[in-house]
Amino acid sequence: MKNIIPILALFFVFGFYPSTSSGQNIKQPIRGQIVLIFKNAPDNSYFIGKIGIKEKKSDYQISYIDDHLIHRGFNFKNVTMYDTLVIKTHRNFIELIHSYKGLSSMGYLIKNGDTVLFTYQGNKPWAQVLNRKVLSSEINYDYLVNERIRHDDYSAMTKYSHLSEFTKNPPPSFKEQFAMEKVQFEKESKVELAKTNYFLDSMRKANAISETYYNYQKINFIYSLHSLAFYYKWKFSDSLLKNNKFQDILFPTLTRENDTLLFYNYYREYISKKYNTLQLKVKKIKKIVTPNSFSTDYREVFDSICNWNNLYVKVKNYFLLQTMEYISQEYSESDFEKYTKKFRKEVKDTALLSYFEQKYRIDPPTSNELELQDIRGNNKTFKEILNSHKGKVVYVDFWASWCGACRANMPDSKKLDTAFGPKGVVFIYISMDVKLADWKECIQKIGLNENNYVIRNPKSSKMLEELEIYPIPRYLLYNKQGKLVHKNAPRPVATVEIRKLFDQYLLE
Structure with missing residues (x-):
């Protein structure tokens, strides 16, 4: 009581x-x-x-x-x-x-x-x-x-x-x-x-x-008690299970007809014990960066998953995707390409393949258009984005997370956005980043608006070539009709100059 x-x-x-x-x-x-x-x-x-x-x-x-x-x-x-x-x-x-x-x-x-x-x-x-x-x-x-x-x-x-x-x-x-x-x-x-x-x-x-x-x-x-007993070897986890007769409770069972359990975190953690057991079985190899330390050979893990009999398809896909993350981080470009081919051969889920290809930017589009991807994974062309802002002045910022000069201009850019955004100036940020994770982390730290995109086809875009966008930072200014009026517009830190241009084209 x-x-x-x-x-x-x-x-x-x-x-x-x-x-x-x-x-x-x-x-x-x-x-x-x-x-x-x-x-x-x-x-x-x-x-x-x-x-x-x-x-x-x-x-x-x-x-x-x-x-x-x-x-x-x-x-x-x-x-x-x-x-x-x-x-x-x-x-x-x-x-x-x-x-x-x-x-x-x-x-x-x-x-x-x-x-x-x-x-x-x-x-x-x-x-x-x-x-x-x-x-x-x-x-x-x-x-x-x-x-x-x-x-x-x-x-x-x-x-x-x-x-x-x-x-x-x-x-x-x-x-x-x-x-x-x-x-x-x-x-x-x-x-x-x-x-x-x-x-x-x-x-x-x-x-x-x-x-x-x-x-x-x-x-x-x-399931959390089972995980603690498995990973941390906590004896009290087992005792709690026994004292409360939890071991008598029948767990839901994954079947080919009913795979909804995989959508719950506790069950994914539960089956991950199998993945961890597999990791312990494969050979350890020396790390390239730190030769005196050893890590799991995830190439062998990948091959073992492919040869794993009676593994449900969705579980296999889940494990393979997880393993490709390790391979992308720890192995050479040639290894990643080799296992990307294997991944494509093993996985038949088109949505999962599309996600994988977008995440690792595999087979980027080869069109002449400037192809972009937003923070939520949606693909658009620069032309489509520009057309969606007809009737407004558009200021385009080409930048990258690794570019110190680009980041140094961001505080002034945000101030200009606050001052001129309500008046009809749209600020669009286009990143040259290769690693999507670096791009996403940087825009969150900086606190930019939602008009953020990363380039999907830096090698084939004619726009980048014709305007000679490199080096960065680089700024473009478009009028309300969508016409490029300055192909090398003043940087945000040049506050007086860029403000004059904004005022000029807002009046047109």
Whole structure:
């Protein structure tokens, strides 16, 4: 009774009453999609380190797995009020992960057809389903666990997984402190997990969570215990499983007819144990950069997956894509090309192949047009983008994340965008980056507007050749009719000159 009272009190504070449409006039769910609305979303991708420095730890603030088992990520635009993400899906539910304070996250199980509004209390996301009645304590389960069990701190498991971030004492006592805190975080994890399990059961008894969501969270919890026992060899994980008779619960089984389990994080982590076991079996090779250290030969891992009998096709594709990521990072261009051919031969999913080819920029288009890709993977030509802004003055910035002079101009460019954007000047940023990850990380750090593109065909574009865009930074100015009026426009740092030109062409 002593423990139940605080839990019930928490329910009354946060409420487990059905959430309603709040006047948004959304009457029926739209099947085939999920709509997410974010109001005044903060940047949750950073972790504040021991010495107070912000460190980027999360590539995406919102992530999910699409219908082709492709990991998708979304970052908020620089808007002051609302940002919206529409996810197309044929599945009954989407598992959404919202990053929180860089190293942590909150999960949501969202039904097909739902429209969900996210508001924020500090950095903490609070979700509300707008089109149907849903228990707020159910959809915000992770929020409540964070408040009730962790007291708005990182979980002990997160601290254990990132010991270097949380170990307080600097060298020379670091090694000793590291060992001490490792033991401490393991003890804290045991307490946290026991409390979390009790909390979840109490919520179900209080009807603060539906049976569907309870089962989802319970299986999540059980799989996490199995993972801890497997990866960290924590004995208390096994004891928790036995003491609560979790080992008697039948896990859902993946079949060829029903592969929906793969869309859930807990099951992907579960099958990843097979992948890790395979990694341990293959030979180790010397690293090129650090010859005295050894790493798994992922080329052999790839070949072993191809020869793995009775492996479901989607699982095989998932493992192969994961392995190609390692091959792209650790091996030569010729090795990557060789295994790209093998990947194309093994994988028949056209959507997955298209994603792979876009991500690694394989077989770029050879058209004369300047072919571009936006931050969400959509392909457009420069001509199409320019035509979409007819009636406005367009200022084009060719740049790259590795170009110091380009980045030095960005603060002035953002100021000009703030001053002239509302008047009718559109700022378009076109990157020369080869590595998409570098480009995406840089635009997030700089905080540019949504008109960001990367070039897909730098070798075949006649526009780049005719205008002699290199070297960068380079700026173009187009009038309201879409005509190029300055093929070497003043840089943003030349504030007086560029402002005069903006004013001149806005008056035309």
